Amino acid sequence: MYRFLLTPRWWVINVFTLLAIPVCLFMGSWQLSRFETRVDTHNQQQDDASRERKAAARPLSDLLPVTAKTSGERATATGRYDTTHQLLVPDRRLDGRDGFYVLTLLRVDADGDVGGGKGAADGKAEPEGKDGAGAKALPVVRGWLPGDADDPAAAAKVPAPPSGEVTVTGALQASEHQGGDGVSAAGGLPRGQLGMISAASLVNLVPYQVYDAWVTSSQAPGALKPVPPTAAEGTGLDIKAFQNLGYTGEWFVFAGFVIFMWFRLFRREAETARDLALGITPPEPTAPTAPGADRTPDDAERTRSPSATA
Numbered sequence: 001m002y003r004f005l006l007t008p009r010w011w012v013i014n015v016f017t018l019l020a021i022p023v024c025l026f027m028g029s030w031q032l033s034r035f036e037t038r039v040d041t042h043n044q045q046q047d048d049a050s051r052e053r054k055a056a057a058r059p060l061s062d063l064l065p066v067t068a069k070t071s072g073e074r075a076t077a078t079g080r081y082d083t084t085h086q087l088l089v090p091d092r093r094l095d096g097r098d099g100f101y102v103l104t105l106l107r108v109d110a111d112g113d114v115g116g117g118k119g120a121a122d123g124k125a126e127p128e129g130k131d132g133a134g135a136k137a138l139p140v141v142r143g144w145l146p147g148d149a150d151d152p153a154a155a156a157k158v159p160a161p162p163s164g165e166v167t168v169t170g171a172l173q174a175s176e177h178q179g180g181d182g183v184s185a186a187g188g189l190p191r192g193q194l195g196m197i198s199a200a201s202l203v204n205l206v207p208y209q210v211y212d213a214w215v216t217s218s219q220a221p222g223a224l225k226p227v228p229p230t231a232a233e234g235t236g237l238d239i240k241a242f243q244n245l246g247y248t249g250e251w252f253v254f255a256g257f258v259i260f261m262w263f264r265l266f267r268r269e270a271e272t273a274r275d276l277a278l279g280i281t282p283p284e285p286t287a288p289t290a291p292g293a294d295r296t297p298d299d300a301e302r303t304r305s306p307s308a309t310a
Contacts, residue, residue, distance in 0.1 A: 002273070004269050004270075013262065017262045020254075020255075020258045021255050021259065024254045024255035025251070025252070028248050028249075029248075031247040031248040031251060032244075032248040034244045035242075035245045038240075038241040058074065059076060059077075060076065060172070060213075060215075063075050063172050066174040066213045071174050071229075072171050072172065072173070074169060074172075074218070075171070077106060077108050077167070077168050078109075078166070078167045078168075079108035079138070079165065079166070080166070081104050081106055081107070081140075081161035081166065082137065085105050085206050086104045086105075086158075086161060087102075087103045087192060087193060087194040088101070088102060088103070089101035089149075089197060090148070090189070092144060094144045094225060098146065099146040099147055100144070100147070100148075100154075101197075101227060102143055102144070102158050103214075105137040105138070105202075106137060106138045106139075106140050106168055107136075107137055107208070108138055136208070136211055137202075137208055137210045138168075138213070139197055139211070139213075139214035139215070140168050140214065140217055141170075141214065141216040142161065142217050142220060142221065142224055143226055144224060144226075144227050145225070150190065157222075157223050159221050159222035159223070162221075168217055169217070170215040170217040170218045171215065171218070171228075171229035172215055173197075173213065175200070175212050176197045177198070183195065184196065197214050198212070199211065216228070216229055
């Protein structure tokens, strides 16, 4: 009764099933391992963050370029704030509230505190000139304010950056990219606002070079609130991590579906073979008949309307 399993059609079905199930299980296990790796990385980052808060800040030059390991570490840089190019970064949430970041560029000596401009947007150092042309700028998020960046009343609460030489200490962050949380790369923002914190978005707004990194200051003046550092891209429990978990379930469901379909086809073929062994043949399909074709002439005469007989 099961000789149908040796037919060419069933050879193809069996080979496909035997290959599809291990592939689905492998892909599901791989997606699960990626989710577990992100969970382990998240826990490691929490432990590292606790240690970093107690550790001494390191010079910016020792932490550039930003990597998954150096992202979030405490960095220090000395320079002067550019008070003429302070920017607001709208549509940023903190503690469940809408608000905006206050970003100010810190002009640092290219040959001084940051190690000769290592990690700058162009990756090259330039000598410091009399007019400061050789200095690089480090984007510093001085803090967060609730409200709308377009609201003059909210913007009026932004404290002015300090004048003179200052030393900034905060968590080092990699440049933002399109698709990040709160990032707006569509453009069309009013003057004095920035949608994405990156060297690429700042290069056309300031007349000097910008480091491909930024720092969120650990101390916020006035009404500003410090912005906590974010996890490096590809790490932590973000939306992509839970996508990996969802893909895990999908691949395991695919494996179960393949088994279900094989069993369903097998049962149908076995039932057909058993019926044939008992002499039970399936009914022959009949051609559909036109409406009224099975009626006799007498039936047609009875159903004729009175007007037609008249």
